[in-house]
Amino acid sequence: MTSSILITGCSTGIGRHCAFALHKAGHNVVASCRKQSDVDALQAEGLQCVQLDLTDTDSIHQGLEQALKLTGGKLDVLFNNGAYGQAGALEDLPTQALREQFETNVFGWHELTKAVIPIMLKQGSGKIVQNSSVLGLVAMKYRGAYNASKFALEGYTDTLRLELMNTPIHVCLIEPGPIESHFRDNAKKAFEKYINVDNSRHIKNYHKTLERLGKSSPSNKFTLTSEAVLRPLLHIIGSDKPKARYFVTQPTYIFGFLRRILPSSLLDRLLNKSD
Template structure:
């Protein structure tokens, strides 16, 4: 029997594509979404879908219980994917906005992961896959909250891998660069919600930020479709010994290399060119 898979953040983008394709390939997939309307939409499309809000510990526990009811009590693969980006200079960012970023992008993942680990130990194995980012390897301006959450995720996942190395649970990171999704649309909403642009010394740069976030065309020539993330996820599912890290998109390979070889001052000059 094929592995049962729980995927978070399936309303659109990477999560939606991976859930749909793996379901079509015959895997018992349970997608999860934060909003009930999205849960019903995916259910109407024939997917198993449960409500799971990573900012709500009770919702996480209820989501896992609902998932287990659909998978005969097993979760063989957990794909932690749900996340969003909070744009804005750190000096303009309310602490509550930073706290909310970590609540969804890290603390909720921790709550879900520590709920699933005992299940995987009891069933004799499993795989936990963390969808990180190139911005967990290098930082860019006006993305500080997201940068910080992904840098934290990298350290969290490396520690988790060390602590579980004597168990049959495998831990892997997927580190994409730009992927086609609603990420920019959602980020624009968060910017408008939390950043007082009129009171900031970064107004000129923010105009560029809003222009970038408002575009519907790919963010760069390196942007790839969600299929680019599905491929390493499939490799992890099919491998007896999955790798610790999977780079996705050319920018991840480039910046992963440059971070290792360039002095910090040179890397800063390169990264500072981006708004």
């Protein structure tokens, strides 16, 4: 059965892979990107794509309006995926950096989701899929802004699911661990924009952070391709009763389990070993 699907954050990585795969599978996919140059590139490759900047309210609504024109006014699935990670110790992060992290990773998603809900209620069906992270389950050092945004997303989505429980709209979370993408490139740019490495007491660990973010190959042996996220997304699209949560990659399963069974002191010691 063909579904109309809007995906955010499709210039690279998970969003791009899922958009092309779902399009190839016969779904009416509308990808979206923040930059017009990325929109043009995807359109040149045969994908329907609109410009949608999650930090701009007008752009969000204009992008949704354009997407609905391409789907005949119907939207079966919204896959909220567009996000980035602001690295750096919380004590070194200017408040503006935290604001920008939430603007993209939380507030933009809310604005788009809020606009989509009436459409799905009117048509009598719909699925809202949130691409979260293992860092919405456990925290790691020097990822505080991203941790906070994903923890917020988890609470937001759980609440939304309860509020829509007696409606025909399903709400699901996908929670990946490390996935091959350009995520590290964007995180490095955000880190260099806001963190003064040489004036921080975390200078030694920051050099490790820059080394990790600068690697072209995966720095984690558990890293999977974007195909690992596509699989649960396909299940959600095709299921009459999709699950509330889908864990992706071994670290998510491990930390999801450890969070339930370990006291905070022991979990903190384990997590503290990561840089």
